[in-house]
Amino acid sequence: MSRDILGPAFAGTLVTDCSTVSWRHVAGRKQKCLAHVRRTARDWKALALGGKHPQARQFFDDVIAWVQRGCRYHRQRKRGELLRAQDRAEQEWLRTELKRLEQVEVDHPKAATLQERLQTYHDDWLVFLDHPEVPPTNNLAEQALRPLVVLRKLTFGSRR
DSSP: OHHHHHOTTOOSEEEEOSOHHHHHSOOSEEEEOHHHHHHHHHHHHHHHTTTOOHHHHHHHHHHHHHHHHHHHHHHHHHTTOOOHHHHHHHHHHHHHHHHHHHHSOOOSHHHHHHHHHHHHTGGGSSHHHHOTTSOSSOHHHHHHHHHHHHHHHHTTTOOO
8 A cells, every 4th residue: 555655666754563474574674663663562551561570561661761762862953952973962862772672681570572573673773863854753743644434433433
């Protein structure tokens, strides 16, 4: 379906979640949505861990903090609030933290699954650092689709 809209050799940037549909689409660049990773970390921490698994709890907290810092960096850069040294330092921290998150020891299967996801899409998490026009999340697309989703739910999926 996306090929019907974007064409078979899309040269722009796709900002997507980690669904398998986006794997197959050709694009100039792919930015994976940081908001989806944050939501997954938050939900899995709450559902799977309770008071146990301190390594996994810390991992999920660190993923959430990494995403929040990346999104804050994007907003600050977009508004021109960062000095050159701050910009470089933030980019370096985000890249280093991603590598650390991919390698840190975890003690729960859900944390291992999220860690594997970070590793699998390593090159797609921080595209926005090298391309300031690319957002770190797909929130704009999700907001654009929201009215259609609400309508579908209100009409119980009816196409009449």
